[in-house]
Amino acid sequence: MMKKLAVLGCGVVGSGVVELFEKNKNLIQKRSGMELEMAYILDLRDFPDKPYANKIVKDLQVILNDPDVAVVAECMGGVEPAFTFVKSCLEAGKSVATSNKELVASKGDILLQTAKENHCNFFFEASVGGAIPIIRPLHKCLIANEFSAVAGILNGTTNFILNKMITADMDFSSALKLAQEKGYAEKDPTADVDGHDACRKICILSSLAFGKHVYPESVPTKGIREVELKDTKFCGQLGYAIKLIARVQMLENGKILPTVMPMAVEEDNLLSQVNGVYNAVMVRGDGIGKAMFYGRGAGKFPTASAVLGDMIEEVQLSDTIPSQTWENVNSTDFIEDFAKFTAKYYFRTSAADIAVLSEIFGAIDEKTISTDEDELIFVTGNVLNRTELEIAMKFLAQKGIQVLAQYPVLTA
Amino acid sequence: MMKKLAVLGCGVVGSGVVELFEKNKNLIQKRSGMELEMAYILDLRDFPDKPYANKIVKDLQVILNDPDVAVVAECMGGVEPAFTFVKSCLEAGKSVATSNKELVASKGDILLQTAKENHCNFFFEASVGGAIPIIRPLHKCLIANEFSAVAGILNGTTNFILNKMITADMDFSSALKLAQEKGYAEKDPTADVDGHDACRKICILSSLAFGKHVYPESVPTKGIREVELKDTKFCGQLGYAIKLIARVQMLENGKILPTVMPMAVEEDNLLSQVNGVYNAVMVRGDGIGKAMFYGRGAGKFPTASAVLGDMIEEVQLSDTIPSQTWENVNSTDFIEDFAKFTAKYYFRTSAADIAVLSEIFGAIDEKTISTDEDELIFVTGNVLNRTELEIAMKFLAQKGIQVLAQYPVLTA
Numbered sequence: 001m002m003k004k005l006a007v008l009g010c011g012v013v014g015s016g017v018v019e020l021f022e023k024n025k026n027l028i029q030k031r032s033g034m035e036l037e038m039a040y041i042l043d044l045r046d047f048p049d050k051p052y053a054n055k056i057v058k059d060l061q062v063i064l065n066d067p068d069v070a071v072v073a074e075c076m077g078g079v080e081p082a083f084t085f086v087k088s089c090l091e092a093g094k095s096v097a098t099s100n101k102e103l104v105a106s107k108g109d110i111l112l113q114t115a116k117e118n119h120c121n122f123f124f125e126a127s128v129g130g131a132i133p134i135i136r137p138l139h140k141c142l143i144a145n146e147f148s149a150v151a152g153i154l155n156g157t158t159n160f161i162l163n164k165m166i167t168a169d170m171d172f173s174s175a176l177k178l179a180q181e182k183g184y185a186e187k188d189p190t191a192d193v194d195g196h197d198a199c200r201k202i203c204i205l206s207s208l209a210f211g212k213h214v215y216p217e218s219v220p221t222k223g224i225r226e227v228e229l230k231d232t233k234f235c236g237q238l239g240y241a242i243k244l245i246a247r248v249q250m251l252e253n254g255k256i257l258p259t260v261m262p263m264a265v266e267e268d269n270l271l272s273q274v275n276g277v278y279n280a281v282m283v284r285g286d287g288i289g290k291a292m293f294y295g296r297g298a299g300k301f302p303t304a305s306a307v308l309g310d311m312i313e314e315v316q317l318s319d320t321i322p323s324q325t326w327e328n329v330n331s332t333d334f335i336e337d338f339a340k341f342t343a344k345y346y347f348r349t350s351a352a353d354i355a356v357l358s359e360i361f362g363a364i365d366e367k368t369i370s371t372d373e374d375e376l377i378f379v380t381g382n383v384l385n386r387t388e389l390e391i392a393m394k395f396l397a398q399k400g401i402q403v404l405a406q407y408p409v410l411t412a
Numbered sequence: 413m414m415k416k417l418a419v420l421g422c423g424v425v426g427s428g429v430v431e432l433f434e435k436n437k438n439l440i441q442k443r444s445g446m447e448l449e450m451a452y453i454l455d456l457r458d459f460p461d462k463p464y465a466n467k468i469v470k471d472l473q474v475i476l477n478d479p480d481v482a483v484v485a486e487c488m489g490g491v492e493p494a495f496t497f498v499k500s501c502l503e504a505g506k507s508v509a510t511s512n513k514e515l516v517a518s519k520g521d522i523l524l525q526t527a528k529e530n531h532c533n534f535f536f537e538a539s540v541g542g543a544i545p546i547i548r549p550l551h552k553c554l555i556a557n558e559f560s561a562v563a564g565i566l567n568g569t570t571n572f573i574l575n576k577m578i579t580a581d582m583d584f585s586s587a588l589k590l591a592q593e594k595g596y597a598e599k600d601p602t603a604d605v606d607g608h609d610a611c612r613k614i615c616i617l618s619s620l621a622f623g624k625h626v627y628p629e630s631v632p633t634k635g636i637r638e639v640e641l642k643d644t645k646f647c648g649q650l651g652y653a654i655k656l657i658a659r660v661q662m663l664e665n666g667k668i669l670p671t672v673m674p675m676a677v678e679e680d681n682l683l684s685q686v687n688g689v690y691n692a693v694m695v696r697g698d699g700i701g702k703a704m705f706y707g708r709g710a711g712k713f714p715t716a717s718a719v720l721g722d723m724i725e726e727v728q729l730s731d732t733i734p735s736q737t738w739e740n741v742n743s744t745d746f747i748e749d750f751a752k753f754t755a756k757y758y759f760r761t762s763a764a765d766i767a768v769l770s771e772i773f774g775a776i777d778e779k780t781i782s783t784d785e786d787e788l789i790f791v792t793g794n795v796l797n798r799t800e801l802e803i804a805m806k807f808l809a810q811k812g813i814q815v816l817a818q819y820p821v822l823t824a
Contacts, residue, residue: 020699024558030623031555033734125553131700133545133553141537141545143443144720146436211442270706273685287432287717288543291707294682295700305699308556318730322445 003315004039004068008085009076010047010056013099013126016304017073017311018052032312039069042085060085064092071314073307074098083107090114090122095317097310099126099303105200109213109328116320123310123324128201129154129279131302132295133309138208138283139323145285147209151247151410154201156277156297157185157192158224158244162262163275165232166241172227184277194223195244195260202246205281206258207326209248212334214258220338222261231348231405234377238367240264240346241272245410255336261408264346264379268412339386343408348377350402360392379409415727416451416480420497421488422459422468425511425538428716429485429723430464444724451481454497472497476504483726485719486510495519502526502534507729509722511538511715517612521625521740528732535722535736540613541566541691543714544707545721550620550695551735557697559621563659563822566613568689568709569597569604570636570656574674575687577644578653584639596689606635607656607672614658617693618670619738621660624746626670632750634673643760643817646789650779652676652758653684657822667748673820676758676791680824751798755820760789762814769813772804791821 005021007014021028021038029036040063041055063069072089074096076082082103086096091114098104103111104124115122125135129152138150153159157179164175176193179185191197199221206214224244235242243265248258265272270292274280279297284290296302345361351374357364362381369377384392396403417433419426433440433450441448452475453467475481484501486508488494494515498508503526510516515523516536527534537547541564550562565571569591576587588605591597603609611633618626636656647654655677660670677684682704686692691709696702708714757773763786769776774793781789796804808815 020556024556024698027558028556031551031735132703133549133705136553137545137549139443140725141548141721142717143724144432144436144440144717146439270682270685273682285717286436287713287720289708289711289714291544291705293545293703293705295703299701301699302701305554305556305697308699309553312555312735313552316733321728323443323724 002035002037002068003070004037004066005071005073005311006040006042006063006069007038007073007075008042009074010041010043010045011075011077012300013303013307014041014073014075016300017075017307020301020304021308022051028308028312032316034315036315039066060088064088064094069094071095071097071311073311074100074103075307076100077102079103079106086111086122087114090118090120093118093120095120095123095314097123097126097307097314099307101127101197101200101204105203105216108204108207109326112325116325119319121314121317121320121324123314124204125310126303126306128204129281129293129295130297130299131305132279132281132293132297134281134293135208135324137293138205142283142285142288143323145287147250147283147285149247149249149284150205150209150281151245151271152202152205152281153243153271153274153279154246154281154297155192155198155244156279157189158198159274159279160184160277162224162227162232162242162244165227165229166236169229171229172225193225195221198244198246199260202248202258202260206248206256208324210250210256211326213326213328214335218332218335219258219260224262227262228405231407234348234369235264235346235407237369238346238365238377238379239267240409241267242407243271245271251336251340253336255334257336257338257341259338259341263410264407265410266412269410271410342383342385344383345380345389346407346409347380347403348375348405349396350375350404352376352399352401356399360395375404414447414449414480415482416449416478417483417485417723418452418454418475418481419450419485419487420454421486422453422455422457423487423489424712425715425719426453426485426487428712429487429719432713432716433720434463440720440724444728446727448727451478472500476500476506481506483507483509483723485723486512486515487719488512489514491515491518498523498534499526502530502532505530505532507532507535507726509535509538509719509726511719513539513609513612513616517615517628520616520619521738524737528737531731533726533729533732533736535726536616537722538715538718540616541693541705541707542709542711543717544691544693544705544709546617546693546705547620547736549705550617554695554697554700555735557699559662559695559697561659561661561696562617562621562693563657563683564614564617564693565655565683565686565691566658566693566709567604567610567656568691569601570610571686571691572596572689574636574639574644574654574656577639577641578648581641583641584637605637607633610656610658611672614660614670614672618660618668620736622662622668623738625738625740626747630744630747631670631672636674639674640817643819646760646781647676647758647819649781650758650777650789650791651679652821653679654819655683657683663748663752665748667746669748669750669753671750671753675822676819677822678824681822683822754795754797756795757792757801758819758821759792759815760787760817761808762787762816764788764811764813768811772807787816
């Protein structure tokens, strides 16, 4: 029996879904053992010159009313009208695969519940890490693991910028400008540069790994605007790479702590080697130890590949997959306060006595750098929580030592 | 309804499956929405001191005759009696999840067919890359991709040895001895060191990616016994790392070319950064570009994690998954001859005139090394097929230039 597919939104990703499907249709049908047809594309615009011009429809009802449509891809972006449209599809018993991280991070709990009530699925492999298979591996392949942490480079724009600072000696503004010229950054780069995009993605991964919806407002989020070129250099000399790391940890008290911030990543951690616009996600669990997933975090066909993977699996399913779901617990009690965040720290300070620093921070790393400009760069020996960090900062101020830069360290 | 699980073989992996399941049973049941029980462990031995002593059975019929057993894990290793036992399970309509790469590489086609005929599944996530989710991502998440290549570090023992040669200045024999002391290598290390283990794994990945069973006999396989310490050093100086690479490429003529051999991996290729006993698989497809999967390639709980992921998915399925299958085409016509293998090459030769070498190999890389021992190290400018390589070797011989080492290059 022929099954029909539909796509909402014929922008970059939506057109990619249609084009990749048509290109590999025979292969997909052979592998899946099904006859499939790309039947409808919902968009307000017309695309008279495209081979799929005759599939364009203007009214969602056409899709909802066709009983042969088994699954719908949502590639519109933004919360509305995407949310209303997706909810309508699920209520009509049609599964949805989305690439829209904003939608999943803000409305995932509701849409997963709607899917469950209607015995269909709300899939979102494309919403985190673009092409990288991470959602399905996490909830299926790794279902037997208790997770202790998920940490990733989840935004290609900021990774490109930081990488250019490290390798091409460009400061933040020049690297951002280059990213914009290359089409890797938007004209208004806020969502990427200030960490909001990475924040939405770590919300999704946190919710999936720990079973409770984590909203963006619960995640302490800091972007990369203030990263200085000289710190990318000094970090490198000490054996670290500055990366925008979105992370969630399971703490010993059973609470989770999600964060987004630039961190100094040890070079033995493979995340430090993820360059350019690539993304990567490191997962830690009690069965696997650690595993990493790496690939293109965005782009027309990489994202389309993930959406199609979801759509084709969905056509074969007859009910909701329980493992790919989470609940809204109407509370943030399961999320730890940022004050409990602990790490070693990379510091750049004004000239200081190493004996004094060792008193505050424990034996500081044997590798310290003294610069021509009378600055001192070092990594703390001790792991500090935020309160200890604040006390240390006050102590430094009393001693007349200025803190010029400071990054938490992500170890291997 | 309670579903029962069974395990064949209570060795390292089998006991790991039982222990990891019992440790995380509540979590697994919550995530999967099912009541599950580890009911039987088939082994000839008794384990009176283990908490699972009462689950040990000696006769496969006990498992076959219990209609509540939904899925069986095969963790015995070797082809027989594993093959006979697995076939019996599948014929009884019970799905099987295996960690046994030898079984999959030599009998996968038959067992997949048997599973299909009995509307159940033969799963093998644990047979390649241990903990690393690769099988399910490849056939589900990436189902919309036409693959052009899969390349991986699929054997932790050889990766550990090569890594020690590079970082700890040990020669092959000393590094092998250390691996044996640490329990990473067997007393008889042949299967690892000579590439047979990696060969079985690339057979499985090739079969899955391209849909036709590839047997180990069809894969040109070379291990790492002849890798000399000095070449790991010189390679490093030129920006490469020597790794045992198991790879399959789709060529322009539509044939595939699987190989296992030590290659000089460019440092921009993330595979060059995979160290210690870790494994990684790089997949190239027309949708995704490239993606990499990284993690522990072996070990009790990492492998158990993969087996359990398979088992739990299987309990939820009602029929065979078509995408995770391949056929036996009773021919090797789809596999290209090794003569068509092309690459740039790393060379270590006796002293030679660079102008002469450039004539043979195209402008040789600007970075060449001349050693105190009057040896010359360089990377060819041209890509050579095996015939061209042979001609070049003859020409070098005529000129009195000795070839001391030679590795194909894996580019980024």
